[in-house]
Amino acid sequence: MIGVLPLAFDLIRRAWRSGLVAAVGLAVAAAMVWLPTQASGEALDGGRLAAVWSLGLGLAQALIFTAVAVLAVDGLARDVRDGQAALLATQPQGRVRWWLGRWLGAALLGLGWLALAVGVGLIVAGGQVPAAWQEIHAPQVQPLALPQGTIVDTGLEGPPGRLRLYLTTPEGDDAAGTLEILSTTGARQAITVQPFRTYESDWPGGRLGLWQDGWPALVIDPGRDLVLRVPAGSGAANLLRVVVLLALQVLFVAALGAAAAGALRYPLALLAVLAWLFAAAHAPLLSSSLRPPGAQEEELLAHGHHADDGHDHGVSEGWWLEVLEGARLTGWSLTDALHRWWRVGDLGAGRLVPGAEVGQALLRLGLLQTVAVAVAGILLWRRRELALGDES
Amino acid sequence: MSEVLRAEGLTRVFKDFWGRPTVTAVDQVSFSLGGGEVVGLLGPNGAGKSTTVKMLLGLLRPTAGTCTVLGQSAGHAATQARVGYLPEESAFWPTLTGRETLELLAGLTARPSDPAALLARVGLTAAADRRVGEYSKGMARRLGLAQALLGSPDLLILDEPTSGLDPLGRREVKAMIGELATAGTTILLSSHLLAEVEDVCDRVLVLLNGRLVAAGGLAELLGETGQLALPLPQLSPEALARVLAAVRAELGTEIEPRPLSRGLEAFFLDLVARESGQ
Known part of the structure; x- marks a missing residue:
């Protein structure tokens, strides 16, 4: 394709000569080296190795995405603003290739920085990556009651690994008692426990039964408080899968930046993309903060049903809650491309990133969302009037 | 075409x-x-x-x-x-x-x-x-x-x-x-x-x-102004007087001869060419 590669390499060369490549590269390397050494308290729960891959790579990821977004916007917007558009638009390569060239340049730089981050991370971590574990939860959804002196089948089953549980008691009594961990393999282990604390124990494999002596009843939330962690492959493979997800996100962010530059004028385009990145990075936080105090999704749904029940409610007292919920869901879906595949924290924590999820990301993020944004961006770019000086 | x-x-x-x-x-x-x-x-x-x-x-x-x-x-x-x-x-x-x-x-x-x-x-x-x-x-x-x-x-x-x-x-x-x-x-x-x-x-x-x-x-x-420019080489005062007299006799009006300047651009270009040995 005439024009795509020269324009891509031109963007990289400009970034190199302006010092951006080196500045971001240094910042990325510093994030991988320095941040993990500063971690303390809860941030160090998983050890220094986990901090390299969660904190270090997390900050590097934020830097890379921001730099790619700025570069992708800048590539096209600067051509227009500084007047080079008159030169490029009158060359025969066409606007599609022009757009693709700038997108590719930003994406290649992003991938280069990503490779640098992973390389520095491997050096700092001595080539080690936390081994991947898979979490298995009990199939029940209702809280599991453990009456005193009765063996309860939890339904949780899996190969050897580690068992983590958190116990509560309706009485609120936090006195110590005995808990026996029973396996269908015949192994059993008694530990002294107190409610309202998290316990971890080796798990020999099989199906889990629990027996307790000390309280009238204990309760476990099987979806959250009863987890079996079993080995699930090497850390290197997990790292590779996370890197593939990050690379797909880089391609998407570059496409989003170029699309914004094609549709909007310079400062607006940059502002829009940075706002999107901020929203995506904080999607879970924004999502929950937009939720009305104490209101659960079920309650909101119930409000919706009341409005349709045939009675005259006037202005529904819940309408604003629905607006907030709509905003929350809309914001969540708009930033889906980033927060859905945000797996750096899992890498540090050793949680398995399944191959199926990477495949899903390739289809959904790579083929669907990135291509959709690119097509929309190119269509807008082709319609854009590029008169010299109209951006100044 | x-x-x-x-x-x-x-x-x-x-x-x-x-x-x-x-x-x-x-x-x-x-x-x-x-x-x-x-x-x-x-x-x-x-x-x-x-x-x-x-x-x-x-x-x-x-x-x-x-x-x-x-x-x-x-x-x-x-x-x-x-x-x-x-x-x-x-x-x-x-x-x-x-x-x-x-x-x-x-x-x-x-x-x-x-x-x-x-x-x-x-x-x-x-x-x-x-x-x-x-x-x-x-x-x-x-x-x-x-x-x-x-x-x-x-x-x-x-x-x-x-x-x-x-x-x-x-x-x-x-x-x-x-x-x-x-x-x-x-x-x-x-x-x-x-x-x-x-x-x-x-x-x-x-x-x-x-x-x-x-x-x-x-x-x-x-278009055309109806006037004619006739560039001449440098003439002696006697020769110039004879030419003006002939033109006056032909047209019946007085004419004023003006020296023909080569213009600043031509001067500049000649100077640059001379100084740079071209």
């Missing part, structure tokens, strides 16, 4: 954010260019010259009317390869060298000319590896000319091509325009410098307030 460019009823109305018309920059302009012609596009500031050029290049869409370039609609990718354009402002990437700039733009062209040869043609070989940000305005203009010639265009649109050039550069550009026209390149030259247009153009189009107010060949438009 085959038709290279045709504009029919070309109109462009600029609008504000709310879509309300603010100014009609170009109003019902129609003209055509034949192969190998050199046509000047004249007009004061704000006459609509640049807007017309941008519509011919597909950078702006006409509000009404059509323009056909080399048989296709303006801005069509197939015709862009055959059109060279020198913008009014020399806007290049300041971090690239002149050579890199041409190589980049050559990479976007299907059949580019040799960048080194073009740099030599516009006199930039010595500065080829300097960053464009360090170029003088005249050097940037020369680079602009080189990029306009990259694809060996059939139609060349030059917007103020000699802006910022010294007299030597202006003379070179005028010579280059002549060579290109001789080789069959059609040239549309937009300029404020009327003497320059007069030197190189076959025809002129005059825009005023967005309307085409005059179009035609130079001889046709300028």
Whole structure:
């Protein structure tokens, strides 16, 4: 394709000569080296190795995405603003290739920085990556009651690994008692426990039964408080899968930046993309903060049903809650491309990133969302009037 | 002479954010260019010259009317390869060298000319590896000319091509325009410098307030004043008196002889040529 590669390499060369490549590269390397050494308290729960891959790579990821977004916007917007558009638009390569060239340049730089981050991370971590574990939860959804002196089948089953549980008691009594961990393999282990604390124990494999002596009843939330962690492959493979997800996100962010530059004028385009990145990075936080105090999704749904029940409610007292919920869901879906595949924290924590999820990301993020944004961006770019000086 | 460019009823109305018309920059302009012609596009500031050029290049869409370039609609990718354009402002990437700039733009062209040869043609070989940000305005203009010639265009649109050039550069550009026209390149030259247009153009189009107010060949438009200039060599006072007496006898009126100045530009060019040993 005439024009795509020269324009891509031109963007990289400009970034190199302006010092951006080196500045971001240094910042990325510093994030991988320095941040993990500063971690303390809860941030160090998983050890220094986990901090390299969660904190270090997390900050590097934020830097890379921001730099790619700025570069992708800048590539096209600067051509227009500084007047080079008159030169490029009158060359025969066409606007599609022009757009693709700038997108590719930003994406290649992003991938280069990503490779640098992973390389520095491997050096700092001595080539080690936390081994991947898979979490298995009990199939029940209702809280599991453990009456005193009765063996309860939890339904949780899996190969050897580690068992983590958190116990509560309706009485609120936090006195110590005995808990026996029973396996269908015949192994059993008694530990002294107190409610309202998290316990971890080796798990020999099989199906889990629990027996307790000390309280009238204990309760476990099987979806959250009863987890079996079993080995699930090497850390290197997990790292590779996370890197593939990050690379797909880089391609998407570059496409989003170029699309914004094609549709909007310079400062607006940059502002829009940075706002999107901020929203995506904080999607879970924004999502929950937009939720009305104490209101659960079920309650909101119930409000919706009341409005349709045939009675005259006037202005529904819940309408604003629905607006907030709509905003929350809309914001969540708009930033889906980033927060859905945000797996750096899992890498540090050793949680398995399944191959199926990477495949899903390739289809959904790579083929669907990135291509959709690119097509929309190119269509807008082709319609854009590029008169010299109209951006100044 | 085959038709290279045709504009029919070309109109462009600029609008504000709310879509309300603010100014009609170009109003019902129609003209055509034949192969190998050199046509000047004249007009004061704000006459609509640049807007017309941008519509011919597909950078702006006409509000009404059509323009056909080399048989296709303006801005069509197939015709862009055959059109060279020198913008009014020399806007290049300041971090690239002149050579890199041409190589980049050559990479976007299907059949580019040799960048080194073009740099030599516009006199930039010595500065080829300097960053464009360090170029003088005249050097940037020369680079602009080189990029306009990259694809060996059939139609060349030059917007103020000699802006910022010294007299030597202006003379070179005028010579280059002549060579290109001789080789069959059609040239549309937009300029404020009327003497320059007069030197190189076959025809002129005059825009005023967005309307085409005059179009035609130079001889046709300028017409004749009914006066005759007769350059003579330096004469002795006696010889001059005899010539004046003969003319007075013929015309029956007094005439005042004036020394013929060669002009500052000719003086400057002679001086530069002499001092540089050319």
